[in-house]
Amino acid sequence: MKSGWSLASLPPMVSRWLGYRSGAMKPHPLYRVCFWSFLGAWIGIAVLVIIGTYSPQLHAYHSPLIIASFGASAVLLYGSIDAPLSQPRNAFFGHVIGALVGVIISKLFLQLADFESTAQYEAVRWVAGATATATAIVLMQVTTTVHPPGGATALIATVDDKVMAMGWYYIGIVAMSAALMIAIACLVNNIDRKYPAYWWRPTKLPLAFDPGNLATSLPSPSSQHGQEEDVALDMPSQSSSSSTLAHAILIDPARPLDLPDGLLGPDDIAALKTIHQKLGGSTKTEPA
Template structure:
């Protein structure tokens, strides 16, 4: 098992600093996104910046998704906005309903997962938003509904930076699947319904869109066909 892991790691090599989704590209996007979110929110709050959070920790996790894996279904604008903000609201509500920190936090995270799933905005940092706000609502500062305003500002600024930065660096966001190539002739093809049926049989949630999977499989089919005809090395 260790040997196989080492072989795969050696084959992948180090991630490039630039190109595709290089680490430098993602790192710089996060620096810009978090900096602007904090500075602009602090400026908007003015004197209230001492009593309200001007930058919340779960935003860092959202930045990782938005700038490092912008094609992920979990990293799209609606999951970022809805997942973080709705979960924060759930956390505040849980804190004021149950008052006990550990119980409020646990119920908030569970309820946030349910809300995000029903609203089709599943976003892992949303769980952190729910937990943070539940603890804030039951803590010494007794966070209440006004806290949702700076959190909303944080989220919207990060999304705006994500839209601009990802587009400028060659990864248009929101992500759209690449054009699906024409199926290769003389090969047994499949339909989207077949792909969806297999995913249903697996009974797992994969962090990739069905359209992206289809585009990938079609491209692999075409490359295999070209290789067999001696058109690629």
């Protein structure tokens, strides 16, 4: 494994609030998940509305109390915290891309044109809204920062007159709102749960993953020297824990199932290796 900086190198009181845990967490009962989802969403939305209500700077920009698309982000950031669409990179850049695209499309289609009548203006507005949303989706896909509420952020910039009047300031307010929502998610979600699952990208394996090849999911039956050798997974270091990934069944490339010591006996491991060898042999092309 490659050595380098990781969240594990930070003091525990810091790394905890950034989503690091030295071991796997047990699943929570539904009532606890619902409680923390409610509390996180309540605090996140309340903070944004309070800032929008009492901030003189936002009043100067004629900003709405809250950008409506952050209501949808609250569902992801506090209610579905393990989903890829809920991770900080997607949540922040998805909104920023949506705001940037929305403002640009708004200016090109609606604010720079000289319309002869209100009817003509309204006839073009739907084109701007559809174009902004579709363009934002494509850019989020290209940059792998898909966050569904980001599409709404782009749409709002082309159909809400109050937001359109804000112009480029809209992008800054969206970025600030996204950063605050993520910061609150890190604080509330890490009290009893774990967030984020990753900050930039999921952990990658050092080998090409082929779902049809068990060699990437089970311990290798033998090395070139005839000795048994386990497949090494590029996962966060767990040197402080007695748990290892000596025998891991790979369900998801980003989330291997770490089997506790003693769960599988020698006979179980031997059976898995036998199945591995048989399936591996069955995939070989037989000579004509």
